[in-house]
Amino acid sequence: MIHIIHNGEKKILFLSNRMEFYKINKHTEELINMICQYKDKNVVERKFNVPLEEVERVGNILKRDTKLATVAKEYPYLRKLILNISNKCNLNCRYCYANGGTYFSKDGLMDEENAREAINKFLYVFGEIEYIQFFGGEPLLNYTLIDFVCEYISNLFKEKKIHIFPRFGIVTNGTIMNDEILRILSKYKIAVTISKL
Secondary structure, X not given: OEEEEEEOOEEEEEEOOOOEEEEEOHHHHHHHHHHHHOOOHXXXXXXXXXXXXXXXXXXXXXXXXOXXXXXXXXXXXXXXXXXXXXXXXXXXXXXXXXXXXXOOOOOOEOOHHHHHHHHHHHHHHHOOEOEEEEEEOOHHHHHHHHHHHHHHHHHHHHOOOOOOOOEEEEEEOOOOOOHHHHHHXXXXXXXXXXXXX
């Protein structure tokens, strides 16, 4: 399944059957849309006024999505989904490979819409998810989203839209804690891994 994700000015081609991501520009997005509309490469070449080689190059990337990825064939469910829900951190550890939790990009927190979309896309490909891990940055900076994701999964399970109730886990520096966080961790039996300071 071919998806084009828009994030501000950025455009990402996501081949969900193969779990592949490609950063693309507006020109390539238009070309992809035309290739999907017209199967004949020569028609695309004439209508889009681009060399046939470019049409074939993009077409070959899209063809890779026509068959399910090997991992999706071998396993009827996704063993582990890691959601990076926070691109920021409350610490600045010297050893941090993630540049203080930002991963060398703008800091921010995942919102409910992106979390729901990510879960739904993986469930579309695999049908079931065995384990969901919350990651960051520091994921507890976004603990309300953890509550949302766990509740969303619980509702899918209650409505029999999924048949495996995933286990939950989190990797955290352990420095942020309050009664609401403790309630969420306890309610959903979230396994906690504390990273070393």
